[in-house]
Amino acid sequence: MTSAWSRRTFLATSAVLTAAGGSALVLAAPRTATAADDDPYAALRATWSALILGEGFSPTAEPFRTRLATLGTQARQWLDTMAPGDGSLWPDAVYADPDPDTDPESYGFSAKMADSFIRLNTMAQAYRQQGTGLTGNTGLRAAIVTGLEHLNSQVYKAGQTRYGNWYSWQIGAPQALLDVCVLMYDALTPAQLGRYCAAVDHFVPDSAVASYTGTSTGANRVDLCRVLALRGVVGGTAAKIALARDALSPVFPLVTKGDGLYADGSFIQHTTVPYTGSYGSVMLGGLGLLFALLKGTTWEVTDPKRQVVFDAVENAWAPFLYNGLVMDSVAGRAISRGEVDDHRRGHPILASIVLLGRGASAAENARWRALVKGWAQRDYYSPPLSNPSLNLTALSRLKSVLDDTSLTPLPEPEGHRLFPDMARATHRRPGWAAALSMADRRITYYESGNGENLRGWHTGSGMLYWWGDTFANGQYSDAFWPTVDPYRLPGTTASRKPLADGAGGDWGVALPDVNWVGGVTDKKRAAVGQYLKGLSSTLLAKKSWFFLDDTVVCLGAGIRCQDGAAVETTVDNRNLGPTGNAPFTVDGSVKPVTRPWSATLTDASWAHLGGHGGYVFPGKATVKAVRENRSGRWRDINTGGSTDTVTRTYLTLWVDHGQNPADASYAYQLLPGASEQRTAARAADTGWLRVLANTDNQQGVSVPSLGLTAVNFWFGGSVKPLTADAPCSVMVTEHPDGTATLCVSDPMRMRTSLTLTWNRAVASVVSKPSTVTSATTGASLRLVFGDLSGTRGATQTVKVRLA
Structure with a gap:
C-alpha cells in the first residue's frame, strides 16, 4: 500500500460509513484460530486477545454497556478525523521532528508518534469488541490497516533513526502496534506483518x-x-518468546541497590525514586499479563524466584493500598497528572493483583481476591467500577471479584511498616492510616521530568499524609496538588525561599547529604526520624515521629536556616473541598468559616477540625492558622496538564519559626478522626505523654499507659531511662505479662558497634538477634551490638523478662 491514504478518499469512505451508521458485522475469527491446537502462536494470539479485551462480561450489562459505547464513540472520532499526510496520521498528532538533534520538542514529536499507534489500538478494540457500534465495521478495518501502513512507511520502520524519548520507540509504540497486530491479525498480510516485526x-x-x-x-x-x-507471537518466532521469558528473571530477585524490589518491601525505579504506586503498578500489571499469556505453554515462566513477586503483593503493594487508593508517597511524578488521582491509580493495581493470582497458589489467590474485594467495596469516594480511566479488562476482573459471593472481604491490615530502603513508612490503625515521606543520600527529595511534578520540591521533607476510613478519602484526590501551597505540605519543615519549577534537577538527581533517616518498629508502633537538609536551601532540622495507637507524636528541633526567608513547620493542610465549611475549634472557641480568615493562636493547647481530627500541643504553642481559597491549574505543575483553573478551600495550621531561625523547635500530636471531646480530653491529660527530649542531640517520648519509651539518638547520649554510645533509634515497650520488647536500629547504616543501656531491672533475655554480641542483665540491661552497618537500617528486636 502507499505511504498515505488520500484525504479525499478517506473522507469519502468516512462519509459512507457515517451515513450507514457503521454496520455491525459478525467478527471473523483470526484466520488461524481453527488451527489453534496445532499452532501455538494462534493459541497465544487468542489468549492475548482475551487478556487485552477482557472476558466473562456481558456487553449489555453495566458498567460495560456504557464503556463499550464510549469506546465506540472514541474510535469513531479517530476514524472521522484520521487524515494521513506527510508527517502525521492525525493533524493534531504531528510526529515528524524537524531537527531531531537539536529540537527541544523532540520528546513531544516521538510521543505523538506513539500516541498515533495508541489511537489505532483504540480503533482495533472497538472493531473487535461487541457493543461498540463499530463491531466488525469494514471501513474501520480498512482505516486501521491504512494507519499501520502509513506509520510503517513514514516513521516506525526498519532503518529509521529514532528521536525524542527512547520510551516512545521501545515501549509506547511497539506495545500498541503489536496489540493491533494481534487484534487485526486476520486483516493483515504476511508481508505487512513481516515489515511491522522488522520495525x-x-x-x-x-x-x-x-x-x-x-x-x-x-x-x-x-x-x-x-x-x-508479542513480537514472537505475531511473527511466530519461538526464540523471541523464550528470550522474553528468560529476560524476566533479573526482575525477580530482591535487590540491594538501584531499581527493583527490596527485602523490606521497598520498590525503586529511576535509581532513587520510591515508585510502588506508579512504575511498580506497571511492573505488577506487566508480569501478570506475561505470566497469564505463557501459562501452560512451552514458554511458561517457571523461574522459582518469581515467588518474590507473589510475596511482594502483601509485602510491597498492600501496605500502600488503602480503601482502593494507592498512596501518593510512592507515586513519584505521577501525582501531577490531574486525570488520574490516587484512587484511579489504585484500581489498576487491584485488577493486576487479581490477574497475578491466576499464576499463584490457590491459597494466595483466594486471600488476594478477598483483600481486593475489601479494598474495592470500601472505596466510597471513587468506586472502581465507575473509574473512567480503568480499561474493560480491569473492570471485568474487579467486577468478577465484587460479584463473587463466596468471598468474604478482608478488612484493612493494621500495623506499622517501615521501609528504610526507600525512606518511607506507613501506619495503619482502626479507622485511619498515615504515610510518611523522607529523603536521604539514596532517596531523592522528589522526582520531576518530562515537564511533570514541577513543584514537588518538599514532598520528601517529612510529608505526613493521612486518611480516614469513612472520611477524608479524597484529601489528596480532589485537585490537591495544583491548589495546595507547595511550601506548606502537611508535616514538612521548609524554607519559604522561592524555588524555580523543577529545582534540583530532573529524574530524582537531587539527594540530601544525610545518613540518619529511618527508625524502629515492632510492627504495631514506631519511632522514625529524619535529619533534614532543605532542597536548594541552608535549612537543617531534626524531625521525629512516634506512631502510636491513636496518634502520631511529632517533634522537631535544631531548626536553623540562613536563607533570609521564613521557615515553617506545617502541622496540617487540609483540603476542605469546594465548600470548605468544616468547623474549626481552638481550645473550645469556634473560629469563623468565612474566607479568607487567619489568626495567630497564642498558647494553644488543642485544635479540632470537624470531619477530620484533632491536634494537641504539649505545653502549649503559638500556632498560625488560615482558612482560604486557593486556585491553580494542573498546567502549573505539569506542562501537559489542563489549563482550567480549579479552586479549593484549605485550613492550614503551621508553626512559624521566623526568618533565619537558629535553634527552633516544635511539638504536636496528630489525632486522625478524633472528636472535639476526645481531643480536648487528650490535651487535658498532661501526664499521658511525656516529652523526654527534643533537642538537636536527642528526641524522645514516653507514654506510661502504653509502657512505651522511644528515643531517636542523633548523637548518642542519655535520655532517661536509656543511654546509647552512638547514634541509633530505640523503642522499648513493657508488656502486662512481665516481659518487654526492645527495638533498636542503626538508621545511618554505619555502626560497627553499639552499646545500649536500659536503666530497668531485667531478669533474663528471652530472645535476641545475632547482632547482639553481649547481653548483661540485673539492675539494668546492657546490650552490646556488633556490626550493624550491613543490617540496612532494619529493626533489631530483643525480648526480655523483667525482674
Whole structure:
C-alpha cells in the first residue's frame, strides 16, 4: 500500500460509513484460530486477545454497556478525523521532528508518534469488541490497516533513526502496534506483518535486554519483555518468546541497590525514586499479563524466584493500598497528572493483583481476591467500577471479584511498616492510616521530568499524609496538588525561599547529604526520624515521629536556616473541598468559616477540625492558622496538564519559626478522626505523654499507659531511662505479662558497634538477634551490638523478662 491514504478518499469512505451508521458485522475469527491446537502462536494470539479485551462480561450489562459505547464513540472520532499526510496520521498528532538533534520538542514529536499507534489500538478494540457500534465495521478495518501502513512507511520502520524519548520507540509504540497486530491479525498480510516485526526488531533488538542496566530494569524491563514476547507471537518466532521469558528473571530477585524490589518491601525505579504506586503498578500489571499469556505453554515462566513477586503483593503493594487508593508517597511524578488521582491509580493495581493470582497458589489467590474485594467495596469516594480511566479488562476482573459471593472481604491490615530502603513508612490503625515521606543520600527529595511534578520540591521533607476510613478519602484526590501551597505540605519543615519549577534537577538527581533517616518498629508502633537538609536551601532540622495507637507524636528541633526567608513547620493542610465549611475549634472557641480568615493562636493547647481530627500541643504553642481559597491549574505543575483553573478551600495550621531561625523547635500530636471531646480530653491529660527530649542531640517520648519509651539518638547520649554510645533509634515497650520488647536500629547504616543501656531491672533475655554480641542483665540491661552497618537500617528486636 502507499505511504498515505488520500484525504479525499478517506473522507469519502468516512462519509459512507457515517451515513450507514457503521454496520455491525459478525467478527471473523483470526484466520488461524481453527488451527489453534496445532499452532501455538494462534493459541497465544487468542489468549492475548482475551487478556487485552477482557472476558466473562456481558456487553449489555453495566458498567460495560456504557464503556463499550464510549469506546465506540472514541474510535469513531479517530476514524472521522484520521487524515494521513506527510508527517502525521492525525493533524493534531504531528510526529515528524524537524531537527531531531537539536529540537527541544523532540520528546513531544516521538510521543505523538506513539500516541498515533495508541489511537489505532483504540480503533482495533472497538472493531473487535461487541457493543461498540463499530463491531466488525469494514471501513474501520480498512482505516486501521491504512494507519499501520502509513506509520510503517513514514516513521516506525526498519532503518529509521529514532528521536525524542527512547520510551516512545521501545515501549509506547511497539506495545500498541503489536496489540493491533494481534487484534487485526486476520486483516493483515504476511508481508505487512513481516515489515511491522522488522520495525520492532530495529527499535527493540535482543540487545535491549542483554544487560540489566539503564532503561532495562524494573518496570521498564517488564515492558520490554512484553514487546519481545508479542513480537514472537505475531511473527511466530519461538526464540523471541523464550528470550522474553528468560529476560524476566533479573526482575525477580530482591535487590540491594538501584531499581527493583527490596527485602523490606521497598520498590525503586529511576535509581532513587520510591515508585510502588506508579512504575511498580506497571511492573505488577506487566508480569501478570506475561505470566497469564505463557501459562501452560512451552514458554511458561517457571523461574522459582518469581515467588518474590507473589510475596511482594502483601509485602510491597498492600501496605500502600488503602480503601482502593494507592498512596501518593510512592507515586513519584505521577501525582501531577490531574486525570488520574490516587484512587484511579489504585484500581489498576487491584485488577493486576487479581490477574497475578491466576499464576499463584490457590491459597494466595483466594486471600488476594478477598483483600481486593475489601479494598474495592470500601472505596466510597471513587468506586472502581465507575473509574473512567480503568480499561474493560480491569473492570471485568474487579467486577468478577465484587460479584463473587463466596468471598468474604478482608478488612484493612493494621500495623506499622517501615521501609528504610526507600525512606518511607506507613501506619495503619482502626479507622485511619498515615504515610510518611523522607529523603536521604539514596532517596531523592522528589522526582520531576518530562515537564511533570514541577513543584514537588518538599514532598520528601517529612510529608505526613493521612486518611480516614469513612472520611477524608479524597484529601489528596480532589485537585490537591495544583491548589495546595507547595511550601506548606502537611508535616514538612521548609524554607519559604522561592524555588524555580523543577529545582534540583530532573529524574530524582537531587539527594540530601544525610545518613540518619529511618527508625524502629515492632510492627504495631514506631519511632522514625529524619535529619533534614532543605532542597536548594541552608535549612537543617531534626524531625521525629512516634506512631502510636491513636496518634502520631511529632517533634522537631535544631531548626536553623540562613536563607533570609521564613521557615515553617506545617502541622496540617487540609483540603476542605469546594465548600470548605468544616468547623474549626481552638481550645473550645469556634473560629469563623468565612474566607479568607487567619489568626495567630497564642498558647494553644488543642485544635479540632470537624470531619477530620484533632491536634494537641504539649505545653502549649503559638500556632498560625488560615482558612482560604486557593486556585491553580494542573498546567502549573505539569506542562501537559489542563489549563482550567480549579479552586479549593484549605485550613492550614503551621508553626512559624521566623526568618533565619537558629535553634527552633516544635511539638504536636496528630489525632486522625478524633472528636472535639476526645481531643480536648487528650490535651487535658498532661501526664499521658511525656516529652523526654527534643533537642538537636536527642528526641524522645514516653507514654506510661502504653509502657512505651522511644528515643531517636542523633548523637548518642542519655535520655532517661536509656543511654546509647552512638547514634541509633530505640523503642522499648513493657508488656502486662512481665516481659518487654526492645527495638533498636542503626538508621545511618554505619555502626560497627553499639552499646545500649536500659536503666530497668531485667531478669533474663528471652530472645535476641545475632547482632547482639553481649547481653548483661540485673539492675539494668546492657546490650552490646556488633556490626550493624550491613543490617540496612532494619529493626533489631530483643525480648526480655523483667525482674
